[in-house]
Amino acid sequence: MTPELKDEMLTAYVLGELSAEDKSRVEKAMHENPGVNNEVLESKEFINQLREELAAETAPTFSNAQRNALDARFELASTAKGRARMILEKPIYTLGRGARMGLIAGAAAAMTIALFFTMSALIKSGDGVSTDPLPKVASIEVVRPPEPEEIVPEESKLPKFKADDAPPPPTVPVGPTGPGNNTVIIAPPIGPPTDTAPPVGEVLPSSPLTPPTDATAIPVFRVQPIYPEIARQQRLEGWVRIQFTINTEGKVKDPVVISSSNEVFDRAAVQALKKWKYKPKVENGNAIETHGVTIKLMFELEDA
Amino acid sequence: MNSFAGKNEWLKEVFETHSQMLLRYAFKLTGDEDQAREAAQETFLRLLYANRRRVEDRVKRWLFTVCRNIIFDKKKKEKRMYRLKEDEVAGGKDTAPLEVLEKKQSRGVLLELMDSLSENQQEVIRLRFQSDFTYKEIADITGLSISNVGFLMHTGLKALRKGFLEHLAQDAAKAGVQ
Numbered sequence: 413m414t415p416e417l418k419d420e421m422l423t424a425y426v427l428g429e430l431s432a433e434d435k436s437r438v439e440k441a442m443h444e445n446p447g448v449n450n451e452v453l454e455s456k457e458f459i460n461q462l463r464e465e466l467a468a469e470t471a472p473t474f475s476n477a478q479r480n481a482l483d484a485r486f487e488l489a490s491t492a493k494g495r496a497r498m499i500l501e502k503p504i505y506t507l508g509r510g511a512r513m514g515l516i517a518g519a520a521a522a523m524t525i526a527l528f529f530t531m532s533a534l535i536k537s538g539d540g541v542s543t544d545p546l547p548k549v550a551s552i553e554v555v556r557p558p559e560p561e562e563i564v565p566e567e568s569k570l571p572k573f574k575a576d577d578a579p580p581p582p583t584v585p586v587g588p589t590g591p592g593n594n595t596v597i598i599a600p601p602i603g604p605p606t607d608t609a610p611p612v613g614e615v616l617p618s619s620p621l622t623p624p625t626d627a628t629a630i631p632v633f634r635v636q637p638i639y640p641e642i643a644r645q646q647r648l649e650g651w652v653r654i655q656f657t658i659n660t661e662g663k664v665k666d667p668v669v670i671s672s673s674n675e676v677f678d679r680a681a682v683q684a685l686k687k688w689k690y691k692p693k694v695e696n697g698n699a700i701e702t703h704g705v706t707i708k709l710m711f712e713l714e715d716a
Numbered sequence: 717m718n719s720f721a722g723k724n725e726w727l728k729e730v731f732e733t734h735s736q737m738l739l740r741y742a743f744k745l746t747g748d749e750d751q752a753r754e755a756a757q758e759t760f761l762r763l764l765y766a767n768r769r770r771v772e773d774r775v776k777r778w779l780f781t782v783c784r785n786i787i788f789d790k791k792k793k794e795k796r797m798y799r800l801k802e803d804e805v806a807g808g809k810d811t812a813p814l815e816v817l818e819k820k821q822s823r824g825v826l827l828e829l830m831d832s833l834s835e836n837q838q839e840v841i842r843l844r845f846q847s848d849f850t851y852k853e854i855a856d857i858t859g860l861s862i863s864n865v866g867f868l869m870h871t872g873l874k875a876l877r878k879g880f881l882e883h884l885a886q887d888a889a890k891a892g893v894q
Contacts, residue, residue, distance in 0.1 A: 418866040423870040425845070430850050458877050463845045465824040471740030472749040478757055485764055 422448070467583045630691045632662065637684035637709060643676045644713065650674045652681035653708045660699040662690040670706065683708045723768055729788040730775055731760060737847050738779050744842055745787045755790070780847065781857045829879040837872030840865050 425438045442449040488494030491540050499683075643650070650673030657665040667685050669678045685707065692699040738759065743753035759782045763771070771778045801850070830838055839858060843849045855862045 419874065420866060420870040423852075423873055424866055426867070427808060427851075429866065455873075455877075459845075459873070460878070462826050462873075463877065465826045466842065468824070469740070471736065472752055472755060473739065474735060474756070478753060482731065482757060482760055483728070485761060486724050486731070489723045489727060489764055489811075502824050537879070664738045 416685055420456060422452055426452060426459060454710065464495060483656060528544060630655045631688050632691050633687075633689035635687040637677075637680040637711070639713075640676050640680050643711065645673070647713060648674060649710075649712050650677050651708055651710045652677045654685055655706045656685065656703060658690045658692060658702040660692050660701055662692045662699075664688050664690070664702075677709075677711050681711075685709070726768065726772075727760075727764065730763065730779075730862050734776055734779055735760070737776075738776065738783055740846060741842065742778060742787060751787075751790075751880045755783050758786050771884070773844070776847075777853050777856055780843070780849075784857060807866075825883050826876060826880060829876050829883075833872050833875060836866075836867050837859070837875070840868045841872050844869065865866065 421430065421434060421438060425435060430438065438448075438452075442452055469490050558685075632684050652672040653670050655670045656667035661663045664687075667682050669675075669682060672678050672681070688703075693702040694700070723725065735756065739752055739756045741754045742759075744751060746752045746755065759779055762782055763775070763779065766778070830841070833841070836858075840854050840860075842852045843857065851862050851865045852859070854865045858865070860868070
């Protein structure tokens with residue numbers, strides 16, 4: 413401990429600023445060393461004299477006008493009307509942290525809303541001049557009722573179809589949701605070819621393949637899936653393979669995605685397929701449900 | 717709970733208890749009676765808008781802190797203006813009036829010696845002995861650390877005591893000559 417620090421401790425002792433531990437240390441030193449004791453006593457005496465002189469120091473007082481003005485303000489604080497007026501007059505620096513944060517949050521919200529409307533107006537004014545390429549969802553590849561011999565696991569058939577003149581697998585990355593792109597190879601095209609698909613959301617004209625046989629399921633009305641915005645922005649193409657049932661009314665029932673190139677397309681494909689209408693399968697003159705129908709929907713960008 | 721309930725009485729009580737002490741502190745910081753009154757008045761007006769529940773248990777410290785901030789903010793602004801004025805006015809004049817000198821002569825020795833201390837030392841000593849604040853409270857008001865307050869207090873008191881002893885010795889020497 414330096415002598416300076418020791419002096420400082422004595423001053424703190426005289427002013428009652430020491431912790432109990434330090435206080436007992438100083439008192440012990442005072443007891444053991446008369447010099448320390450004298451120093452403390454002299455300090456106390458000197459401080460008392462200083463305190464007296466400082467207490468006697470002259471100071472200004474409030475003028476009557478100022479005192480009255482303050483009294484009037486204090487009175488104002490005690491009435492409801494005055495309180496309301498005070499709140500309105502309240503300077504910004506007197507607001508609490510919560511109120512200030514509230515103001516900031518309010519300003520931020522107002523700015524966000526303003527930006528929203530501005531953007532909305534800009535989008536409206538830009539109608540018809542979009543330079544983005546229009547996304548296109550390709551139509552049906554396959555509509556295939558299940559054949560008993562084809563229900564065997566697809567993996568075991570893969571080598572066989574590879575050997576055949578099968579179409580090449582898609583080049584888009586395969587997503588984690590399905591067993592793989594080998595299902596594309598398995599399915600032989602039975603339905604109308606993609607490039608002759610009729611406009612979306614319309615009743616399809618009679619196909620050369622109609623009237624339906626017991627083994628075919630022909631869509632008579634279909635809706636184009638909405639191209640997922642995120643996929644369009646990333647220039648992502650792909651496909652979704654869905655298995656479903658055609659009920660006796662020709663409606664799509666229980667669609668399940670069995671594989672897809674990327675799960676980003678799954679939802680759009682299923683939602684669109686649910687709106688499709690098929691010609692129900694007829695057996696012995698009666699419409700029956702067709703289970704295990706699979707379809708593959710392609711998602712392609714027009715300029716890709 | 718309505719924070720305004722009984723606020724009028726409370727404000728008056730706070731004013732009666734602390735206004736004079738606050739005014740003296742403000743006067744020492746500004747060196748000008750009118751500026752001191754203005755700063756103290758502004759402090760009480762701010763108290764009017766303050767949340768009573770938040771400041772009630774430390775109102776004295778709150779008043780001194782706010783008053784100090786008002787004075788120092790104003791000083792910062794005026795500093796630039798003074799510079800401009802000094803540039804505009806050619807030469808200078810002695811602004812110390814005779815009455816100020818007379819006032820000084822009537823002050824005690826220790827108060828005279830106080831003027832030789834640094835502003836920080838004067839402030840912590842006055843806050844302690846005129847307004848009875850602890851080291852911690854002084855640290856809160858001035859923005860200094862507690863150890864810094866302790867150091868300034870000690871060195872200030874030491875300098876005062878030394879000067880006081882020298883003064884006593886001079887007086888004794890004079891008395892011996894006579």
